[in-house]
Amino acid sequence: MSKKKIIPIGPYHPLQEEPEFFKLIVEGEKVVELEIEIGYNHRGIEKLAENKHWDQVTFVVERICGICSTSHPFAYVLAVEDLLGMQPPQRASYIRMIIDELQRIHSHLLWLGLAGHFIGYNTIWMWAWKAREPILDLFELISGNRQHYAMMKIGGVRKDIDPQNYQAIRKTIKELYPTLKMFEKVVKDDPVIMKRTKGVGVLTKEYAISFGALGPTARASGVNIDVRKDDPYALYDKIDWSVVVLTDGDIYAKILLRILECLESSSIILKCLESLDRIPKGEIETEVFDIPAGEGIGRVEAPRGECFHYVRSDGTNRPVRHKIRAPSFMNVATNLVTVCGYTISDAAITLAAVDPCYCCTERGAVFSKSGKKILTGEELIKLSIEKTEKLKRLYQKQNKFNFQNKNI
Amino acid sequence: MGLKEKILVKSLWVFHISAGSCNNCDIEILDCLTPRFDIERFGMQLIGSIRHADVLLVTGAMNKKSAPILKDLYEQAPKPCFVVAVGTCPCSQHMFKDSYNTISSLDAIIPVDVYIPGCPPKPEAIIAGIAKLINKLTNDKR
Numbered sequence: 001m002s003k004k005k006i007i008p009i010g011p012y013h014p015l016q017e018e019p020e021f022f023k024l025i026v027e028g029e030k031v032v033e034l035e036i037e038i039g040y041n042h043r044g045i046e047k048l049a050e051n052k053h054w055d056q057v058t059f060v061v062e063r064i065c066g067i068c069s070t071s072h073p074f075a076y077v078l079a080v081e082d083l084l085g086m087q088p089p090q091r092a093s094y095i096r097m098i099i100d101e102l103q104r105i106h107s108h109l110l111w112l113g114l115a116g117h118f119i120g121y122n123t124i125w126m127w128a129w130k131a132r133e134p135i136l137d138l139f140e141l142i143s144g145n146r147q148h149y150a151m152m153k154i155g156g157v158r159k160d161i162d163p164q165n166y167q168a169i170r171k172t173i174k175e176l177y178p179t180l181k182m183f184e185k186v187v188k189d190d191p192v193i194m195k196r197t198k199g200v201g202v203l204t205k206e207y208a209i210s211f212g213a214l215g216p217t218a219r220a221s222g223v224n225i226d227v228r229k230d231d232p233y234a235l236y237d238k239i240d241w242s243v244v245v246l247t248d249g250d251i252y253a254k255i256l257l258r259i260l261e262c263l264e265s266s267s268i269i270l271k272c273l274e275s276l277d278r279i280p281k282g283e284i285e286t287e288v289f290d291i292p293a294g295e296g297i298g299r300v301e302a303p304r305g306e307c308f309h310y311v312r313s314d315g316t317n318r319p320v321r322h323k324i325r326a327p328s329f330m331n332v333a334t335n336l337v338t339v340c341g342y343t344i345s346d347a348a349i350t351l352a353a354v355d356p357c358y359c360c361t362e363r364g365a366v367f368s369k370s371g372k373k374i375l376t377g378e379e380l381i382k383l384s385i386e387k388t389e390k391l392k393r394l395y396q397k398q399n400k401f402n403f404q405n406k407n408i
Numbered sequence: 409m410g411l412k413e414k415i416l417v418k419s420l421w422v423f424h425i426s427a428g429s430c431n432n433c434d435i436e437i438l439d440c441l442t443p444r445f446d447i448e449r450f451g452m453q454l455i456g457s458i459r460h461a462d463v464l465l466v467t468g469a470m471n472k473k474s475a476p477i478l479k480d481l482y483e484q485a486p487k488p489c490f491v492v493a494v495g496t497c498p499c500s501q502h503m504f505k506d507s508y509n510t511i512s513s514l515d516a517i518i519p520v521d522v523y524i525p526g527c528p529p530k531p532e533a534i535i536a537g538i539a540k541l542i543n544k545l546t547n548d549k550r
């Protein structure tokens with residue numbers, strides 16, 4: 001048995017666009033352990049959000065992540081609307097859905113390109129990103145910016161989609177369709193992609209569930225989980241669509257799944273446009289004046305999985321607590337089982353296969369001047385359990401909430 | 409303009425560092441390489457090692473963890489090395505100015521040659537920024 005060696009990847013590695021640090025512990029060619037260190041992108045957004053006005057927070061959370069830059073504001077406005085107990089106008093909901101789905105296509109194509117880059121197949125990168133450009137043009141047409149669309153607003157959307165532009169959206173989506181079909185065929189046919197991805201980095205269904213994997217990572221392993229179906233927000237329940245689920249759990253399944261999801265998203269967009277055509281042009285927002293004390297949650301199916309926002313208000317013009325959980329936080333942990341047992345050369349694509357977004361996931365740790373960690377993981381877990389217990393007792397005393405599950 | 413710069417401007421090799429960004433600027437930089445914008449026609453290339461770099465493209469609001477590494481990387485780069493701040497984040501810290509984890513804008517850490525504001529700047533703006541850098545270098549001759 002050869003001795004264990006360490007291979008560092010990062011924090012600034014040519015393959016990664018984001019800074020993160022992986023420590024691969026290898027035996028010969030085989031990876032036996034993995035350590036992930038993050039924190040290079042931490043900007044303290046939750047705390048920043050508590051110092052901003054309710055309306056400004058929408059823009060701050062938009063800048064958590066650039067790729068799924070509508071999911072965070074979307075989840076945030078849903079959380080505030082949950083707090084207020086209100087519904088946005090129908091038209092606004094459809095516009096939100098169109099933006100959300102366009103973003104899903106753009107994000108998946110972006111990932112497809114990067115995946116090609118990771119297996120050294122730059123042709124795929126160039127093709128996928130070329131196909132992505134018309135979507136960005138659409139965004140520019142609708143919202144005025146290629147990225148960071150700033151469309152969400154508490155109570156509705158900031159801008160209407162001009163009926164003249166429906167045709168442009170339809171045209172782009174229809175033109176994209178054959179390209180997506182071509183990608184599907186390429187992935188199914190190409191011997192290189194087959195060899196590099198089939199049976200590599202397998203995440204079994206059991207592991208996917210026990211790690212709490214979300215989004216495409218879980219769906220490629222046969223777990224049927226999608227917030228849009230399970231707890232429909234906006235008007236996803238009014239539209240006929242289906243969740244794509246594959247069972248293999250390897251990287252091949254993850255690639256194929258994302259392409260199939262793009263096709264599904266295209267059809268959702270077309271259906272939303274049809275509905276927009278039917279309803280009269282009118283209100284795109286309900287005006288919100290005051291935000292009373294209370295709390296609310298918002299869940300959105302981001303391209304990477306469920307994005308969760310929680311806000312608490314004390315009746316002032318700022319949230320007192322804003323908690324964000326991005327999907328990558330759960331998905332990145334699955335790397336612990338998918339990378340180990342395969343070779344080093346597979347590690348790059350496997351690490352990328354969950355479509356990790358480290359700027360969403362960043363957490364901070366506090367160190368003293370001497371370099372000692374203040375509050376380690378275990379201590380934090382202990383604190384969190386204590387706090388839950390305290391809240392539980394408080395709520396039980398006030399008879400506000402019945403804890404059916406004793407293990408909470 | 410010295411001999412080194414004269415040779416450099418014909419094919420600037422760029423290295424990209426993200427020091428606490430939201431990813432969008434990084435994507436737009438990669439976007440410059442793809443067919444629509446194709447920055448390689450100017451002889452520019454994204455390279456894998458800081459030791460080959462002529463230009464550093466820095467994105468993101470510097471935070472406490474990435475800033476020391478950024479400084480290290482800059483010191484490792486062969487000089488002359490030009491620094492381009494891509495996006496509002498490195499130019500002026502953007503809306504992260506009051507955060508507990510960001511420290512300063514980029515120019516307080518390393519010298520900056522070109523600022524490209526925008527959130528994110530469009531690929532056209534990034535290309536224009538680098539073209540301005542080339543202009544600045546070539547017009548410098550005395």
Ligand code: SF4
Nearest residue numbers: 430433495496497527
């Ligand atoms: S300037 Fe804007 S797009 Fe660029 S990293 Fe900062 S927040 Fe993101």
